[in-house]
Amino acid sequence: MAEALVSTLLQQITTIICEGALEEVRLLKGVKQDLRKLKLNLTSIKALLEDADQKQISDKTIQLWLDRLQEESLDMEDALDEWRTVLLYRPTNGAENASFLQRKVCLFLRCFSFRRVYSYHGIARNIKEINERLDEIANDRVRYQLTDTPSRLPKRKESTSFIDGSNFVGRDEVKKEIIGHLLCGTSKEGESCQTISMVGLGGIGKTALAQLIYNDEEVKQHFTSRIWVYVSDIFDESKLAKTIIAELEGLDKVTTLQMESVPLNALLERICKSIEGKKYLLVLDDVWTENDEDFGGLNVTFKRGAAGSRILVTTRNDAVSRVMRSSHTFHLETLSQGLCWSILKKIALRERDQKTCEDLTPIGLRIAEKCKGLPLVAKTLGGYLQFKTTRKEWENVLNSELWRMDVVHKDVFVPLLLSYYDLPSPVKQCFKYCASLIKDDHAYFTCQLITEWKTQGYLGFNDGDDSLWELKGFEYLKCLGDRSFLQIEDSHHFFGQYAECRMHDLVHEFALFLSRGEFLEEVVSESDKSMKMNSERTCRYLVARIERILCFPESISDVEKLRSLHIVAYDYSKGGVINGGGLCNLLNKARRLRALTILCPASTIPEEIGNLLHLRCLYLPNNLHLKRLPDEMGNLVNLMVLDTKACSNLTCYPKGVSRLTRLTQLVGLIVRVDRNDPEEFSIGDLANLKQLAVLSMKMVGNTINVEESKKVKLQNLQEVKILVNEAIMEDEDTILESLNMSSVPRCCFDTDFQMIGQFNTRRNEYQYCGF
Numbered sequence: 001m002a003e004a005l006v007s008t009l010l011q012q013i014t015t016i017i018c019e020g021a022l023e024e025v026r027l028l029k030g031v032k033q034d035l036r037k038l039k040l041n042l043t044s045i046k047a048l049l050e051d052a053d054q055k056q057i058s059d060k061t062i063q064l065w066l067d068r069l070q071e072e073s074l075d076m077e078d079a080l081d082e083w084r085t086v087l088l089y090r091p092t093n094g095a096e097n098a099s100f101l102q103r104k105v106c107l108f109l110r111c112f113s114f115r116r117v118y119s120y121h122g123i124a125r126n127i128k129e130i131n132e133r134l135d136e137i138a139n140d141r142v143r144y145q146l147t148d149t150p151s152r153l154p155k156r157k158e159s160t161s162f163i164d165g166s167n168f169v170g171r172d173e174v175k176k177e178i179i180g181h182l183l184c185g186t187s188k189e190g191e192s193c194q195t196i197s198m199v200g201l202g203g204i205g206k207t208a209l210a211q212l213i214y215n216d217e218e219v220k221q222h223f224t225s226r227i228w229v230y231v232s233d234i235f236d237e238s239k240l241a242k243t244i245i246a247e248l249e250g251l252d253k254v255t256t257l258q259m260e261s262v263p264l265n266a267l268l269e270r271i272c273k274s275i276e277g278k279k280y281l282l283v284l285d286d287v288w289t290e291n292d293e294d295f296g297g298l299n300v301t302f303k304r305g306a307a308g309s310r311i312l313v314t315t316r317n318d319a320v321s322r323v324m325r326s327s328h329t330f331h332l333e334t335l336s337q338g339l340c341w342s343i344l345k346k347i348a349l350r351e352r353d354q355k356t357c358e359d360l361t362p363i364g365l366r367i368a369e370k371c372k373g374l375p376l377v378a379k380t381l382g383g384y385l386q387f388k389t390t391r392k393e394w395e396n397v398l399n400s401e402l403w404r405m406d407v408v409h410k411d412v413f414v415p416l417l418l419s420y421y422d423l424p425s426p427v428k429q430c431f432k433y434c435a436s437l438i439k440d441d442h443a444y445f446t447c448q449l450i451t452e453w454k455t456q457g458y459l460g461f462n463d464g465d466d467s468l469w470e471l472k473g474f475e476y477l478k479c480l481g482d483r484s485f486l487q488i489e490d491s492h493h494f495f496g497q498y499a500e501c502r503m504h505d506l507v508h509e510f511a512l513f514l515s516r517g518e519f520l521e522e523v524v525s526e527s528d529k530s531m532k533m534n535s536e537r538t539c540r541y542l543v544a545r546i547e548r549i550l551c552f553p554e555s556i557s558d559v560e561k562l563r564s565l566h567i568v569a570y571d572y573s574k575g576g577v578i579n580g581g582g583l584c585n586l587l588n589k590a591r592r593l594r595a596l597t598i599l600c601p602a603s604t605i606p607e608e609i610g611n612l613l614h615l616r617c618l619y620l621p622n623n624l625h626l627k628r629l630p631d632e633m634g635n636l637v638n639l640m641v642l643d644t645k646a647c648s649n650l651t652c653y654p655k656g657v658s659r660l661t662r663l664t665q666l667v668g669l670i671v672r673v674d675r676n677d678p679e680e681f682s683i684g685d686l687a688n689l690k691q692l693a694v695l696s697m698k699m700v701g702n703t704i705n706v707e708e709s710k711k712v713k714l715q716n717l718q719e720v721k722i723l724v725n726e727a728i729m730e731d732e733d734t735i736l737e738s739l740n741m742s743s744v745p746r747c748c749f750d751t752d753f754q755m756i757g758q759f760n761t762r763r764n765e766y767q768y769c770g771f
Helices: 002-019 031-046 049-055 060-088 100-110 120-143 172-183 206-214 217-222 237-249 253-257 264-275 292-302 318-323 337-348 354-369 375-385 391-398 410-421 425-434 446-455 466-482 505-515 580-589 607-611 631-635 655-659 683-688 732-738
Strands: 193-199 225-232 280-287 309-315 328-331 487-489 500-502 519-524 530-532 541-546 555-557 564-569 595-599 617-619 641-643 665-672 694-700 719-723 746-750
Touching: 002 031, 002 060, 031 120, 049 060, 060 120, 172 193, 172 206, 172 217, 172 309, 172 328, 193 206, 193 318, 206 280, 206 309, 225 237, 237 253, 237 264, 237 292, 264 292, 309 318, 318 328, 337 354, 337 375, 354 375, 354 391, 375 391, 375 410, 410 505, 425 446, 425 466, 425 505, 446 466, 446 500, 446 617, 466 487, 555 580, 580 607, 607 631, 631 655, 655 683, 665 683, 732 746
Parallel strands: 193 309, 193 328, 225 280, 280 309, 519 541, 530 555, 541 564, 564 595, 595 617, 617 641, 641 665, 665 694, 694 719, 719 746
Antiparallel strands: 487 500
16 A cells, blocks of 8 residues: 555655746745655655565564654655645735635645644645655665566556356255255244254355345245345444344435334334245345344244244354244355366366466465465455466466465465465555445445546545546456455446446455454444544544444544545434534544545534635535535635535535635535525626536525526536426526536436435445445
8 A cells, every 4th residue: 555655745746846826935945856765765665665565474573664664754745735735725925915715725734733734844844844854764675675666567458357146166965955955845833934944154154155046047936935135244223124124115315214213113013914824935044143033023033924934044143043032043154276277267267278388277276275265365365366377477476475374364374365465556445445435245336436436546646637647447347356355246337427346244254354454343332422443542533423323533633644534324214313513523523534424413513624725525415404514614625525415404505615625525515506695605606616527406596597597607517417496497408508517428307305316326325334
C-alpha cells in the first residue's frame, strides 16, 4: 500500500511544481529546494518498496518501517491536499478583486483548526518538517539491506475464471447423501420439518455445495417453495424474517425496505400464511449464533409448513448444529491433494499444450499440497499460476518464503498472500479497502466501490475527466476478479451499471488480516459515554454500529486521522435520533475524513461538518428526521459525491452548495426553479457545477424561471432524474429543453420524491447490506 501512496504523492508534487502553483510560496527562502528534495526522497524510497514489501513477511522490523512510511505518506497526502486547496482558492494579487468564492474559502482555510496550513509560511514549514522525517526513513535502507527492484506487474493480458458446477469436485458422495435426506419421506412423528447441517471451516466449500443442492433439478421439483437466506455473524431475527418474506413473495429491494417499521410478530404471521401447508426448503447459509433463543419465533413459524419440509444450515461451528437440533450433521472434510490439484490445474493449465502440462504437473502436485484441502485456496492459486509460464516460475512459487510465514491462520492466508503480492501496487490498497465495505459475502455495486476508491485517492491523482477514474476502477475490479479476490456477478454487464461484486468470507478475513487494525468495526451500546479506538495501528477506517436505541458517545478518542467513517444504526424502527453533541465533538476531531456516511436518524447535520476540508463523499440517505443542511456545507470545496435521497422532510438546499464545483454526483437535490433565491439553492446555481455526471433533483416552485434556467449548461451530465412539482404543467420534453438537458443520455421523471436516486438503482443506490 505504501508504494501506491508514494506514487500518488510524487504525481501530486510534480503537478504542483510544473503548474507553478507555488507562485507566492517560492519567494520564501528554500521552499523550492525543499520541494525538490522531497520529490528526490520519495523517488529513492519508492525504489525500495517492493523489496521491503516482500521482506516484511519474515522481518518484523521491516514491517514496522513500512508502517512508519505509510503513516508519513498519509500525513503528507493530507498536507498536499490542504496546500492545493489553499493555492487553488487563493485570492489574486488584487485581493479586493477576488471572487466571493476565493475570499470565502481563504477565510475558512486560514481559520482551519489544523493550524498547520493557515499561511504560505505554514506550507514552507511543513515541507521542511516532512523532509526531515523522510530523511530518517530513507537512511534506514542500509540497516535493513533494502535494494532496488523492478516493479512486478502482470506480464500478459489476464483471463477470467469463474466458479460453476463444472469446476466443483470432490463432494459428489456427500451431495448425494444430503439430497437423499432432503427428499426422503416425511419428517419424524410430531415434526413437520427437519434440519440438516453442514459444518466446516471457511473456504472449505459449504456454500458452494449448498448452492449445488439448492439448484439440483430433483430438489427443485420436490419442494413447492425454496428460500435462500444468508445469516452471517450479526443475527437479526427481524432482518431474517424480511428476507424470507422477500424470497417467498419475490419482492424487490425497494419493497423490502418498506417493511423496515413492521413489527416482528406481523412479519412472522406473514411467513406463516405464505408457507401454510406447503413443502418448503429453507437454506440458512453461514449461521454463527449459538443462542437457542435467537431462533425462538422463527422456529415456531417453520413448523407451519407441510410434512417433508426441510431446513439446510451451513456453519463453521458444530455448536450451531446442536442448537438447531439437526437430525443429520455433515462435517465437510478438507479435500485430498489430488482433488485440490484437479481444481488448480483446470485454471492454471488452461490452454497449455500437453508437453507443458506434463512438465508442470509434478511441481503442481506439490503446490496443491499447500492448499491444505481448501477449494477456495486451490482456485486462488490456480488463478495466480495461470500467468506463470515456465517451470522456474512454478518452482519459485513452491519454494517461496511466504510458505514459511509464522502467523495465525498461515495455512489459510499464505496461498492468498502469493496472489496478493502479484497484484499491481495500486490494486493492493483497493483490495484492502474492500475489507471495510464488502462484509461477509454481501453484494456491493461495482460503481459504488469505484466511487469509494476514488474518494480515498486510490485511483491516482486526477483533476480531469471523471470517466478516467471509472475506467481505471473497472480495470482494478477486473484484476481482483480474475484472481478470485472479488466475485463479480452479472458479468455480462461488467462495464455497465448492473454489476455487483462479493467477497468470500475467507478472503474478507484475509483483507482484515492485512490491514492489521487499520480498519475497525466498533459496536456502540447505549451505556457507552465515550469510545476509544482499540487498534495496534492508527485507525483510518471505522464502522460505528449504533446498538438498539439510537445513541452516540459524547466523546471518541484517537479519531484524528480517520479517513472513512460509517455510522450505522442497528434498527431504524426503535425511534429516536442520534446525539447531536457527540456528533459535533466527533466532527471537530476527525478533520481528515474523506468519506462520511450517516445511516441513522439525525434531525440536523452540525455546522462543524464545514471543517472537513478533505471530504469527498457525504452520504445521508433515508433520513426522515433531517430537516435542513447547514450553510457551512459550502465550505466542502473538495466534495465529489453528495447523497440525500429519501430525506422527505428536507425542504431546501443551502445556497453554499453552488460553490462545490468538484461535485460529480448529486442525489436528492432540492432546487428552487421559479427564482434566484438568496438563501436557497436555485436552478441557475447548477451552472457552477460543471463536473456533474449524475443528478437527481426535486423542483420547487410553480413555474420555471426562463432566464435562470438558461444558465444551466452541464456538458458532463450523463444521468438525470427530475421530480416535477404538479404546479409545473409543461411536458417532459419542454422541461428538459428549458433546463438545457435535452441531450443527456439517460433522463427520467417521477412524482414520488422518496424514489429520487433510484433511476439507475444499481448504479447509485447506497449499499446498506455491506454495513
